[in-house]
Amino acid sequence: MKQLLIGLEEKTLSQKQINQIEERTASRFEILQSKDADQIKTYVQDIEIVLGSIPRNLLKQATSLRWLQQWGAGADWLLRYPEAEKMDFVLTNASGVHPIPVAEHLFGMLLMLARNLHKALDAHRAGVWVGNRWHISPDRLGAKKADDSFGTRIRSHWGTCGAFGTRLWHDSAWGAQTAVSLSACSTHHHHHHA
Secondary structure, X not given: OOEEEEEOOOOOOOHHHHHXXXXXXXXXXXXXXXXXXXXXXXXXXXXXXXXXXXXXXXXXXXXOOOEEEOOOOOOHHHHHOHHHHXXXXXXXXXXXXXXXXXXXXXHHHHHHHXXXXXXXXXXXXXXXXXXXXXXXXXXXXXXXXXXXXXXXXXXXXXXXXXXXXXXXXXXXXXXXXXXXXXXXXXXXOOOOOO
């Protein structure tokens, strides 16, 4: 019988969710809930759907695979498994499920660039003391044009942005673009007059 593999850690899905999957697929699929490669290998040629992941070394043997729904957003693992390109299955991911880590990473990168921490780290590794050479004036940082995608992400993570003392504002010189002012990145203050 065709298999639907739930390749997730135990308790990732509630029993109610597993029951719903079973109810909706009972006539067409047998549910295999496992992360154990040996158990999965027994059924690998019958697996048509994967929710979560399948051991990568078994992917090539999953000749009936039609749909792999990743539990995360990243699909860079495909670069290490080029044989997957030749397989006829649909890969979908779960984008948009980690807004807080994405916002934290975004602000970490902004702060790193604003304070030139990457250059300071290079100098530290080289054993060089450079004093305050890495400071960037807020005039260079505080009013950078942001594209629509960036502005949309910032607005969607407004709580995190507020924690960094960030303001969103509109500048008529940029039309309808959203700009970001990171006053928290510097001890100097940058004021924008509308």
